[in-house]
Each structure stands twice: as C-alpha cells, then as structure tokens.
Amino acid sequence: MAGNTIGKNFTLTSFGESHGVAIGGIVDGCPPNLKISAEDLQKDLDRRRPGSSRYTTARREDDKVEILSGVFEGRTTGTPIALLIHNTDARSQDYSDIKDNYRPSHADFVYDKKYGFRDYRGGGRASARETAIRVAAGAIAKKWLYERYKTQVRGYLSKLGDISIGKQFDWEEVNNNPFFSPDSSIIPTFEQKINQLKKDGDSIGATLTIVAENMPCGLGEPVFDRLDADIAKAMMSINAVKGVEIGKGMASSEDLGSQHRDIMTPDGFLSNNAGGILGGISNGQDIIVHIALKPTSSISQEVETINKKREKTTIKVKGRHDPCVGIRATPIAEAMLALTLMDHALRNRAQNYDLA
Amino acid sequence: MAGNTIGKNFTLTSFGESHGVAIGGIVDGCPPNLKISAEDLQKDLDRRRPGSSRYTTARREDDKVEILSGVFEGRTTGTPIALLIHNTDARSQDYSDIKDNYRPSHADFVYDKKYGFRDYRGGGRASARETAIRVAAGAIAKKWLYERYKTQVRGYLSKLGDISIGKQFDWEEVNNNPFFSPDSSIIPTFEQKINQLKKDGDSIGATLTIVAENMPCGLGEPVFDRLDADIAKAMMSINAVKGVEIGKGMASSEDLGSQHRDIMTPDGFLSNNAGGILGGISNGQDIIVHIALKPTSSISQEVETINKKREKTTIKVKGRHDPCVGIRATPIAEAMLALTLMDHALRNRAQNYDLA
Amino acid sequence: MAGNTIGKNFTLTSFGESHGVAIGGIVDGCPPNLKISAEDLQKDLDRRRPGSSRYTTARREDDKVEILSGVFEGRTTGTPIALLIHNTDARSQDYSDIKDNYRPSHADFVYDKKYGFRDYRGGGRASARETAIRVAAGAIAKKWLYERYKTQVRGYLSKLGDISIGKQFDWEEVNNNPFFSPDSSIIPTFEQKINQLKKDGDSIGATLTIVAENMPCGLGEPVFDRLDADIAKAMMSINAVKGVEIGKGMASSEDLGSQHRDIMTPDGFLSNNAGGILGGISNGQDIIVHIALKPTSSISQEVETINKKREKTTIKVKGRHDPCVGIRATPIAEAMLALTLMDHALRNRAQNYDLA
C-alpha cells in the first residue's frame, strides 16, 4: 500500500531520487515470451531525455537503461523485469541553496512536513527525473499492446500555453520537432514563445493529448477501477498535471444530451465524445485523453518565500530547467496510458478470458 | 483486484444492481470508537435521494440504509461495517424494452461485450443507483475527518450547462435548494432551464466543485498514489464524469510560472492555484476539485441505435430520469473525496504517525 | 489493506459478528455465466451448520444464505456477488458474563487491547460463526473449479485427538457421519471419545486433510504468492488452526533427499511427497494439505483468569460449544482451499492465458 507501485496484475514499482546513485523500477506480471531489449526501451527514453534540444533543460543525462532480470535470450520469462538507470550528471551544488529555503510550487515544504526531512538534492524523490523509469516500463507495455491487439499509444502537444496547434495534423511530424507537435507550421511560433520565456526567466504550461488506437473492447473494471478512473489516476500522478479529461472532457458539461450522445450504427459509432469509454469500459473506439500541465515551477525570477524555520526569505532558483515541462511530458503520458491499458487487458483476461 | 473495492487502509467494497434485491457495501479499516448511527448516514443519503424534488427523477426510493455489523453500542468496533439498502421501487417493466436494444452513451453495449450478458433491468450494475452506497460510506469518512481534524468536505453545483453561479456565495444556501447552488439568485434561471429541458425531452451536463477545508498537511503517497491522483480516480469513477481538475485545473496550462506559483509567507500561502496539493501531498490549504459531468444519457428523444444482433434500430428511452444527473452528484462527489482523504489519513499514519 | 478481504483477482470480503444482525460477504471477480443458486451454496452450509448432530454444538442456526446481487437469471454476471445470512438464534444472555472476564485461549483480551473495546456477544467478530460465509463463497469456487477443470476439492477428518482413522477409506462415507470420517469403522470409537469429553466438560483437537484432485498445472505466483504460501495463509486464517502442512509436511524434515524426491516418468510422478506443488506452482498432482486444530477453547470446567481491570478472577464458560471444533472445520477448510485455487487460476490466466 506504499505509494510507489501502480497497477494490479501488471505492476510497476519505482524507486530513486534525482541525485541519488540511480533510479529504477520493477515491472511485474508481464506475460512471458515477449521479445524485448534495452534498445526497445531506449527509444522512448531518448524522446524524453533532458538536453535533447535547446528548448528543454540543459541538464545532460545519458539515461541509459539496463535490464537486470526477467528477460532471457531476448524474451520475457514472466518473472520480474528490473530496470536501472544510473544518475550520471548530478550536480548537487546547483541545489544546495534550496536545502533550507522552500521553492514555491515545489514539494520541498510538504516532504519536510510529511517525512520530517528530505533528500533536497535536485528535488530528491519529487523530481520529474523519476518519470524516466515510467517511460522505460511504458515501452514494454506499448510493445505488448501492439503485438497483442495492434493497439498503438501515441501523444502530442496540443497547446503550448494558450497557443493551440493548427489544423495541420501529421503523426509522423510529432517526433520530428522538439515540441512533439503534429503541426509543423506552428513550430516557429512555439520557438519564439520559448525564446521569450528564456529571456524573461519565466515558464509556461501546456496541454497534451494522448490517444490509443485499435483498442480492444471490454477493458475496465466497474465500479471503482473503471478504465477512465485508472487513466485519470495514472495521468494525475505525473508531475505538474492539474487536469485530466476523457473524450470531450470538461466541455461535456455544457452539452445537451441530444448532441453529446455517440450514436451507434451497424458500421460503428458516429462520434466519439465519450473518448472510447462507456460505463468505465472501453467500447472499441480510440481512447482520447487530454491533460493540462502547470508551468515549470523552477524559474530564475527571484521570489519571496519561507525557510525551514518558517521565516520570511527570498529565493532565486538556479539550475537547468525546462521553460515548459509539459513538452517533455508527452512520452511520459504515453507511458502512463500504456501501463494502464496493459494492466486492464490482463485484469480483463483473468475474469473474462481474452475475448478481444 | 476485482474492481469493486476502493481504498487501501480504509476501503469500501460495493455490490448491487439497480433493480436487484438490494445494494450495499462493506467499509473496512475504520478506526474503532467512532460514534456512528444509521441516521448519520441517512442525512447524506436523503440529499442524494431520487424524487427529492421535481427537478430530479420521479423515481421514488426510500434509500433507508441499515448497518449490519461493525457498530456496537453506537460506536465502531474496528471490524467491517456492512451497509445495506433494499431496492423498494424497482419497476422492471420500464426497462424491458432495452433488453436487446443498446441505449447510446450507456454501458449496455460494453457490458454485453465484456461479460457476455448483463442484468439489463434499469442499467443493472452500471446504474448510478450504485452510488447511494458510496454516499452512505462517505458519511462515515466525513464524520471521522471532522472529529479527527475538523476537516470539512462540502460540494456545490458551480455550473448548470453553461450557466455559472453568480457572485453570491453561501454554503448554507447549498442545501436549501434542489440544485445544490450556493447562490440563491441563480435558482430561477436554473428552474427555467430544467423546465425547458423537460419540455424538450432533453438533458444537460453540469460542473461541480468539491472543497475540503481544515486539511491536515502531509496526506498523499508519492509517486503513484499521490493524493491528487487518487482524488482524480475517485471522481472519475463517478458515473458521467468526464473531467477532473485540481485547483486551477486545465487553465493552469495557460499560466506563466511567475503568475501560477503560490507564494509562501510566514502567515501562509498567498494563493491556492495548486488546490491544496503539492508533489501529490496535501499542503494544508483547502483541497479544491472541479468535475465535469456529461448530460444524462437517458432522454425521451427517439434515436437511431443498434441491437444485440448489431442490426440497425431506434430507441426511445422511457423511464424516469434526471434532466441533469450532475445536480444529484454533489453528495456523491463529496463522499468520494471524503473516502479518499480518510484512506490517505490512515495510510499516512501507518508510515508517519499522525502528525497533523 | 484492511484484513477482511482475501484473494487478488477472485476476492471474498467478509463482515459480521456472531450475535449481530447478520453475517455476510461480497465475492468479487467471479467469471460471468456460471450457473449458481442459493441452493448450491446451501449444501455446504448445511454440512457446516451447528446443531446438525449431537456431536456438535446444540446452537441452532438455519444458516439460510441469500444471494443479493451478481446473479441474474441463474447465472453470474461478472459483478459482485453479495451473500447474506441472518443470525436467527442469538442468545446474548448466554454470553453476558464474559463481558468483563477474559476467557483463556479466546480473543477477548486481544480485541480489547487492539481496538479498545469489543462486541463481546458470543465472541463477536472472533467467533467461528464468521466462517459460514467462507463456506458459502467457497461453494462458488468449488463449482467453478469443477466446471472449468473438473478439479474437485474435498476434505475429511484424519485424526480426532490422537485417534487416527483406519485403513478403510471411502470418500462417500465422509458425508454419512457427523465426524467427516472416510472410515466408518472408527465411528464408534469417535462417538465414545466425544461422549466422554462431554461428560468431562472438556474438548479436544483434530487434524484434517484437504485434497484437490484433477488439478491444472501452473497455478501459483512465485516468489511470495506461491500457491502453497497462499494455501498456508488461507488455512491458518481459520479459527483454531495452529499448523499447516503441504504434502509430507513436517515429516519432510526427517527425509533424505534420495527418498523424498518425487521421481518423474513419462507416465507421471512416482510419488507425491510434494503435495502437488513444486517451487510454489501446482504440478498437476493432487494438492494435499493437512491442518491441525487446537481443542475448543470454550469448555465448562472453571478456570482462573483475569478481568478487564487485570484483576484475578475465575470463569466457567457457559453456552453451547462443540467438544471438537475441528470436526465442523472440514467444509471450512475445503472452502478456503477452493477460494485460493480459484483466485490463482484467474491470476495465472491474467499473465499466461488459460493453458490448462
């Protein structure tokens, strides 16, 4: 019941601090005989990696993942798959000044309150660095989902701050630019925005869209472990996420029943306001999820705050930070959706065979 | 692993179909010596009860809850608390026509696909009737939270369709009108809207806001069982919910870091964009949650659909339905927040004593 | 996390006190389309029922079980199955004297220490009465196991005190005598023993053997949720059980490796010292479990003890008790084995399909 495990039949248990020896995790419950290699995981890790472009943090991490167990002769054995990533570029001195002063919108304060003290180096356990292992584990889930159902889990940046992507939509384009934008025409505007933020020492939020195509019907365990409920949890567990929407999301509240309902025909549904989930169970349509991420909390503008003794002070966060953490969250969100779908695929199989 | 239990140290396991013998649940892990009676639970059940006003379904249910175990001489014993509500007004004939035809936006289709067949009477397990037991269990959590921390969990309707409540805000008013509106001046507008929908045989969505005041600091188990993650799951597990926001929610994505961050002073935070949660842990500020509910799926307007044989047909849903299911979801959402907070209070106590 | 749920994919959550309104439970995760009725459950309940013979407690309980949900038109729907048994013969006055005085070998003392107070009527939650619901739930598992794999779970009394059953072994005989003895020739000796104990106001322990035949190979989740580990837990969770053995059990410690190992041939194993489990996984041979139950703690011989104030006193337990609780534990132990096997069958299916 400790909080570092997610999933029921397919689980990821995660460990590691931003500037500790290493981060890693254990993937348990993976079906045997899945072809998997460190390279398969590295692809997504590289998409998330810091320092991959000038529009993200300058921190350099190789983020080379090792598989320590559970894979034999290139295939999963059904036993736990241990993943390990060593921390190579941990510059503690960048962070020593935050040992006693609390950074606003960061977890420094609550970790001290909850645990009595904390590993303050680079945010310790609260650092988004922890999500690297989610991406590695998610790559296993993505591969299994695709081989089993041809289900494909992909995401993109739908909004940078209040700038929405345009009409041009090309999945291929998503990995061709540092913004994970499916619309190439918007890139210059995004670049301009980020450059301005860097100049201002400020940051901005973002909205991501994650989609699962070729979905099997029947995944989800009512009434509490609904598929959408577990997706909401998985997404909200990502650093900086403040809102989760399924299908039409918040806007559904303004709809009339006569316009919102997705009409069924012998040839399928005529719309997908539901985002692929009815009554907590996948209906075979694409799963569509939108998440909102708050702006990076670490910015270089000095600000008033308090220290451990609850005394007034000011802080100016040094270190290397993304002007928009939302951008690199794309592969993380894909991973969380994939992990949730795979867990539910196995859960459904336990009770209902594998009907898909 | 089956999906009908929520919580880790404080759990609710739920059962029951809309038109079966009864619905009920088992609350496990409740600390002993809490004064509790059926009447305490009935208060919230009555707030949710169908037929409580002409603006909700005409279905009449006494929804009288019985406590079958776990309470002795008026106090909890620490053993499982069984809750039972008999179904008194189950008019199956109202629903017999939907045995073979799938209602759009309902779970009929996915239940058949997942389980092979279903209890079609009144939506069976997928009916929102199941949420009555969440409200009863939530009342236990509400009482414990208040006695232990003076934490108060309350909710209100913030939007009916696209109509927002006005500036007038009075918690007392919330339970004085059938809309759970804190603003009495908007009631006539709401009444007019609902009456128009009834005339049109249509329905509409709604947005609710749930707040927890006097929160202890330190609740939440990073990295996966973050408090906001578990709240998101609890809320998304409510029928018809399509979006969940914590604090500033989706709008956080448009903020600059310099404006979004909640500045800390010796006297407390200067704002609460975070909605009371940082790094997945409560920071002592009010927890603020917004949820969006889609319009009632059952409306009297005939619509094209398919039957079990996947043949084209039409359906006109009879029966008694709320023009806006969102309204009565207020006590349900309060219950889900209370259940989540109490579970996390006990989880935190297990690892970190009870520092609050 | 609370302790009243057992299983992972197939779960039983139990509630109820000996002299409360009712006892019951929720079975979750059962595959749909299993034909089941209250009568199917009643058969085993009647085998366990008190007052079924003069060799067991004189307490009379109809133990009529109701199915409140999860079964529609005679088949399971895949939703939670709620089971309810009302307490009809609760003579509290029989127990009022134990409100303040602790009965030796009973849970009175520890419940007061753990929870601060307790429902003292008839032992409250600690009463073996709670096991009735395990038997009802176990009957569902037994039926599913038989229909799915032809696996048959049965048990018998192998020893009453130090009196072992003889060579005569007939499964048919087990349900023909009040001792669940497969050997009819030993009955007179058992009757004599029980009658003597009643005269002496004393009680005695027993040893039971539970067997699962026609087992699928591959059930069990190393390394912690081994099949034998979960069986050991399930058995030790039965009131009065003090020892659990798999296969040759404790005696294995005296074996030489050369004699203990079960040799494999193309026609199968040549012996079954392992009791059907290797490395925590079923090997297709019969599962063989032995459990030892301590003598009934409630006997009419007066004894020294302490009261709530830790003062010296004496107690003479009135009420109606089995001279040997072990006898009626046979259907309970069968149920616990069946619940464990079914849970593992579903868990295995989640990861490895259903190879059996």
Added chain:
Amino acid sequence: MAGNTIGKNFTLTSFGESHGVAIGGIVDGCPPNLKISAEDLQKDLDRRRPGSSRYTTARREDDKVEILSGVFEGRTTGTPIALLIHNTDARSQDYSDIKDNYRPSHADFVYDKKYGFRDYRGGGRASARETAIRVAAGAIAKKWLYERYKTQVRGYLSKLGDISIGKQFDWEEVNNNPFFSPDSSIIPTFEQKINQLKKDGDSIGATLTIVAENMPCGLGEPVFDRLDADIAKAMMSINAVKGVEIGKGMASSEDLGSQHRDIMTPDGFLSNNAGGILGGISNGQDIIVHIALKPTSSISQEVETINKKREKTTIKVKGRHDPCVGIRATPIAEAMLALTLMDHALRNRAQNYDLA
C-alpha cells in the same frame, strides 16, 4: 497482484535470477528517520552467505548489498529503498545440462509448463539465491522493530533430520557454529551427519524455530490477514518449506482443552501453547514459529526423470549444493518473520494509532 511483492503497508518487491546480472528488491513504506546502512544489512547477509563454511555449498558469492535510494545522510527518507546485489560467481556451465532435463523435486518442470520456457541457469528465478534480498530487507525490519518496540527476532536450527538439539540452549551460541545451533554439544553429531551425507551424495531436511521477543500486543488483522496467517504465508514462501507451526503447532490437535489453554493471571500468561497469537492478534507473549524444510533436491545420486519432450532419461545433478538447505534458511526465516511483523505494526498503526 503479480506475486513478487509481500506486505501491505511495508512491502518488499523482489527481482532477479540466480545467474542473471543481479538480484535485488525495493522496500517501500519504511518510516523515515531510521538510521540504516549497507553494513547493517550485510551482517545478516553474511550469516546466510554460501561458502561460509564447509558444511554448506562451496559456491562463493560476496553478496555485497548496495542501497541505491531511500536513504539520505544515513537515515531513511520514507521513499522506496532499493537494494541491489550483483551476481559475481555465476558458473552457467555447471547447469547447462539441466536445460532440457527436469530435475526431480525442482521447479524446472512447472516453470516450463506455466511460462512456456525458463531461464534454466542455476534454477533461474526458482533458485534460493533470491532469498538473499529477503535477508537484506529483513534486516531493515529487524532494526526498526528493535528501535520501536525492543522486539527481537531470532531463529535457530531445532532439528537436523531427526536429530534434535539437546537441552543446552544459548542464543549466543547460535552464530558461533555453521549449524545455527543454540546447543554446542550437538555440533560434533551434526558434523558427522553432514560428512556422511556428503560421502553418500545425499541430503537431509531440517526444522527451524523462529522467535520474536518483546512483542507489542495488538498486531494482526482478522479475519483473513491474521498475524499467524500472514506468518504462515511468509514462511511457506521460503524455498523447501513444507510445514509451518505456530506455538504448539500440529501437536495441538492431540491436546485436551483443559490442558492446552494458556491461563491468564495478573502477572501474565502461565504458558504459551498459542505461540503468542490469539484470534489472529499478538497477545504480547513471544511469537514462536516452527518450520520444516525438505532435504536439498539437488543431490549427486543419478536418478530417472523426463526431459522437455516428456521422454524418459536420467539426471545426475552437478554443481555445488548444501547437503541441508535448512541450515542456511535460519536468517531467511528470521527475515520473513521480521518483514511480516513490521508490516502488521504499520497496519495496526493506521487503524489504531500506535498503542504499544
């Protein structure tokens, strides 16, 4: 729900194969501020280490454990504690002959049946090597239990085959001889026995006793997660264990109620047949557990068996094996008891504060 995690509030998730890169685990839920170092863990690991005496396997492993996370400036932070042990002496060639032929009493056969194929090197995941990480994690639990309650968890060899230790009992002696015997006078007899077994190429079973002194009262979650039930599971999850007894164990079945019951006096209990647990809850007396381990399955005597194609063949297990695996299981059993007690201490605290 995959099987490689044990515990609810205090959990160990384990990974690793005998001859893979490494074995390790993640300990989650540990309270913060516990002083812990790799050296603290190494002490128990060294007690278990192969090659520590000529009476155990000649395989040499340094078994040096690293702490990768969760400990900062010498104290636990409340975040996951990752433990890693690299495999240094993996001689795969010793085992290549068992790739296709099944060793009797080993898990080779069932792993192939369950998962389709297996890492056959040194028994892969089924090897007792995996237990090293349990010992490392158990050392954390032992330390916490002692600092919190002065609870001390220790074990010893009570029988080697059918040779019981004598009357001489000295806890200090246990770690002074390779047999974990508290009785030094029996050592020559044990040495003679082991030497004879080595000459015969045979092996033998053993019985261990594990004791927890200075126990807090109130640990255990009826009705399923009883303390004795979880102890039984933890013990039965150890390789080669075939029987578990609490207190008087199997022999309780031959007792009369009048002799078995532990009489309570103002000065405490007059006996401890219960082994420190009543109704599944610790009563403050010492927890006493006995476990029986089967003889080492790997012996050098050739034996008939089958291969993957189910064809008749013979096998003669090479490699370096303990003549009695039971001996080195002592620290493993201590670890499993400590892990279970700590988990229950935290679980009890969640619901009932920390009364002890």
